[in-house]
Amino acid sequence: MGMPLEVNTMIVTKGKENRQQENFFQLIKEGYRLYPMHVPLEVKRTKEGELSGTGQIHRLEWRDNSTIISYELVSLQSSN
Amino acid sequence: MGMPLEVNTMIVTKGKENRQQENFFQLIKEGYRLYPMHVPLEVKRTKEGELSGTGQIHRLEWRDNSTIISYELVSLQSSN
């Protein structure tokens, strides 16, 4: 009984995100995870890594013990 | 800030379920709802109505402020 779930407040890509188009990405994570939808979340490549930008999730899917999220990335200004 | 969510412990179809094949159904509910996955849940046509059977959700999707669940229905009395 009981369903394990992980509450996430940040998108950690580990470089596995797939660009769908322009700033829209899809990412598959292991297990069932709860991310807030339509809320700005920090996007990082690794948990302790630098901020890649801010993402807003507009679609989340649970199946086969995986979580698939689709999000729009708003890049930080790489102001050089 | 903050994402509204409704925790559901029962599948209430209101007759809007779509049969995908045999005992597999898909149902779209308004808003973002959290259902436990892969756990037997009561399936009813209305909240206060009679039990239609038991369902186990194997897929859940959030998007456009809707929740789409796919579940297998195990009917109660198949009386014959």
Next chain:
Amino acid sequence: MGMPLEVNTMIVTKGKENRQQENFFQLIKEGYRLYPMHVPLEVKRTKEGELSGTGQIHRLEWRDNSTIISYELVSLQSSN
């Protein structure tokens, strides 16, 4: 990163509930668990055991990697 959580739809006491008064009980469970509040939930001694009754949780606390719930038990068979 991430907070592990277990979504529970049933109260499994394992005989560890403490009666506070009359039909009001308190139960400590390991880990952080999400139970729906103010909703009738099945109460069982063991996951696969017989139904003890129906419980409604009116208070839930998370701390020290434990979940403490307070609920009112509505017994099933009032045997007389």
Next chain:
Amino acid sequence: MGMPLEVNTMIVTKGKENRQQENFFQLIKEGYRLYPMHVPLEVKRTKEGELSGTGQIHRLEWRDNSTIISYELVSLQSSN
């Protein structure tokens, strides 16, 4: 049926926090809210306001349609 819940990724105090001791605060919020435990969260006075610091919640309680959180505030550098 169904329990409304709000998933929060930030602590918004609206100046209503109560200092328990040193850097430990308690805050009562309306409704049932899910905050990640033991995870650094932004603390702000208002949703759109400036960052007050980072907080980690070590206790959360739901009752009477309220959420009570206890958290430790790690102030931003008060530079002087």
